[in-house]
């Protein structure tokens with residue numbers, strides 16, 4: 001590997017971008033992050049890493065950019081001359097991708113192509129390694145479990161279809177131009193800074209707000225969907241390991257355990273000592289506080305997806321055997337960490353999230 005250790009992270013303001021930046025700074029990297037312009041400051045996840053450029057020439061720098069803007073990406077890569085690029089930027093919400101399919105394809109699929117082309121245009125194929133944030137959503141419809149690198153893909157959303165293109169174009173640039181370009185096929189990973197409208201965080205924030213008497217009820221969609229949930233901090237280490245491997249390749253990162261949304265709800269309420277009892281079926285199902293009889297969870301069919309991914313369960317044997325990667329955090333530890341964090345920072349505005357996916 002080159003002596004210089006310079007990382008360019010797209011999606012730096014997201015959950016994984018922030019954890020990865022922290023991890024790489026600890027390893028001694030110079031880290032450049034791409035953030036989007038927004039009307040409100042959107043860097044809260046990385047503010048603790050920021051150093052005032054007026055007082056220090058820090059190793060952490062942010063640049064404005066967007067995956068839909070090729071010239072911007074070319075210029076950023078030219079200016080920063082990264083030795084590793086982590087492409088984490090994406091419109092990453094599956095339900096939202098049904099509402100903004102074209103934008104999702106532009107940023108998630110063509111955005112990846114733009115980055116790969118930028119590397120090629122700048123003739124950095126031999127200088128710069130490329131990581132693509134691929135996803136277990138590629139497996140979509142259940143064809144085999146546990147899902148591993150050889151399991152066929154069957155995307156079930158505009159998001160997954162866009163990520164399918166990104167996966168294959170990454171493989172193609174590796175084969176066509178000899179680039180060190182690798183896919184991490186990551187199963188769901190969560191944590192206290194997870195986006196508020198993904199189901200885990202929606203649940204843990206609601207548990208905190210209900211416990212603190214600021215909310216009565218949580219509305220959810222499909223309680224039967226099963227996911228392989230891990231802790232994001234463990235997974236960003238895996239991303240780095242994928243790029244340190246002697247050759248470019250594609251790896252599944254997963255815990256090897258799966259739980260339903262219903263089980264996540266039960267585990268999250270258990271952290272505050274509340275046992276949930278389920279009553280009714282389908283859209284009429286409710287989750288009730290077993291002691292008080294109070295209804296805490298109801299179904300809102302608006303949160304159902306036009307096509308659902310029913311079951312994700314990953315097999316990360318290849319990552320364990322080849323890279324030595326293993327998740328360090330159990331499901332129970334993850335849920336407890338998230339609920340406790342939300343209990344401390346309970347600034348939940350129910351009206352804000354209730355109307356969203």
Ligand code: NDP
Pocket residue numbers: 010011012013014015016017034035036038042065066067068087088089090091092093107133134135136185186187188189190195
């Ligand atoms: P987040 O949604 O938390 O973060 C996404 C990041 O991408 C944000 O920084 C966002 O910026 C940025 N972004 C979105 N669109 C654009 C664009 N057009 N140009 C530039 N930046 C953009 O996602 P996660 O951190 O959870 O996930 C990271 C990546 O890994 C994503 O690609 C996701 O699809 C993928 N993934 C995630 C998994 C998970 O369980 N977390 C599992 C498998 C894959 P802003 O803050 O301005 O919105």
Ligand code: GDR
Pocket residue numbers: 092093094095135136137186187188189197198199200202219220221222223225226227261303304305308309357
């Ligand atoms: P997912 O995450 O679609 O797996 O994508 P999400 O947390 O949004 O959904 C998980 C499952 O929960 C069901 N669900 C609900 N989901 C949301 N968001 N809100 C609800 O109210 C609700 N009720 C039930 C969903 O139907 C689904 O089955 C995440 C993202 O991080 C992707 O970017 C990433 O690629 C995959 O994980 C792996």
